[in-house]
Amino acid sequence: MLKIFCLMYCHGIPCNLEIVNSCLQSFNFYGEFQRICFKGTPRLKEVTIFDYKHNENVETTPDMVAFFASLPTLQRFSADFKFLEYLAAGYNNVPTKLPAPLHKLKFLQICNFDFGSLRNVRAIVCLIMSSPNLFELKIQMDTELNQPATNDAVPSLVTLLEAEHCGGSGLLQRLKVLEVAYVRGTQVELELVRFILATAPLLERVHILPCRRKLKLRKAFKFIKTMMQYKRASKEAEVIYAETYSALRR
Template structure:
């Protein structure tokens, strides 16, 4: 039996490496409370390599960030919601920051661009901003992922050679009446400046933005790494939008997945008698790496069916095609399914699945 001196501090005898392992596994509040256990534990928590604060300030309105935040230069992950970001003069950014998420944050265009460029280690950027901003410049040699939910009239990428995943979504309900030239992003994404991109997501607003200028047959820079395309509220009845899709497919020889959520076409705008391949010049396109297709909210229009027919005929490695129908009448559903399943398939293993 071991007899301890009554003055012995058992908590102080815990080895330093074990003490650190204990603190790492505790919520920040509990880790701070351990400073009361003994003299050795008093300041142990401040030496932790990572501190995770659950800091909620909610008054139902936008709040101003405390000035002390801008002096936390060792921050690695920053997630802000419903606040005003207005740094003091001379603020040099968070030089250790790896991820930045701003949700409903009030911030000026130039401040946002400056903040991003002053975080040289930044790898992940998420923006969810409901107010319209004029421009956004994303500068970052280490940025790998950018997801923007909001309306930016102009977006450009600079020094982003490692950027792999890009998602640009206006988060608005599509209304072609409201898609005036002033509301369309005039230079939504300069794809030739992101050669390493592997996944690209766009909604109708940014597709229209790319189409605002003359859409080339293919991009100046081949997107050899692009594996996945996601288009939200895409309208097959709009020639400019389909032209953008053609351009992206032509410029992406290693494309493996296509995901599209369809927006209904205006029947008056559909050229029923014109051949889809002839209209858009698809005859020279090959999809030799395409494996998966997911098209949601299919109405069964001729342009939609022609596009599906094209994919089946041009994709020798296709494995699955999921068609999610948006057809109310049962007879119409059966008719659309029968028509689609008759199309020739270049891939012997291609399976078509339908959800109604």
């Protein structure tokens, strides 16, 4: 039986995918779709959806709760922020938590992240809040945005997370690795790093990679200096700033 499914570069051919496979362990999709639905995938551990483009000519009702409820064994989830935007589009108010927590999810990666929309930010808050055993969190900023998010966007992410943390939610109690890529040195990015440094008691590494086209040397130095002054819940937490991914992996 098929254990790994990979479909790439499906542009111009919108796919309507209903995945039914009791042995499937890894699903990787890059391209345009009308609908993606998982049914009968009790062993599916890894889901990757990138280069997402939803076919707006087809009427579908996205359901974030139902999507993740169909993935009870999910351990690794990687997606373009546009896919989260699609999942959140079916809600006037995105739930703070999923009804069924993602207990097995240990790795979460969101690419092309944009702080600009409260609804979309709530989608990633929902995922973080629903993943009590999250080990590694990677957020890659959108390098194509002409203007970074303003300070008005800070409450939409950090304040939501802080409210849940103060409520005794056990947020980020097992997080060990945070990676924030293509940063521009904005206040929003600083607030996110500050919150996680102050909250995660087992944090070991914080990886910071700049958007070299947007973050000049002087601003980068100020960004790093500010981060180094933040309080840390973990004495083991190390902040690592690298110009490239290859330098980070050395």
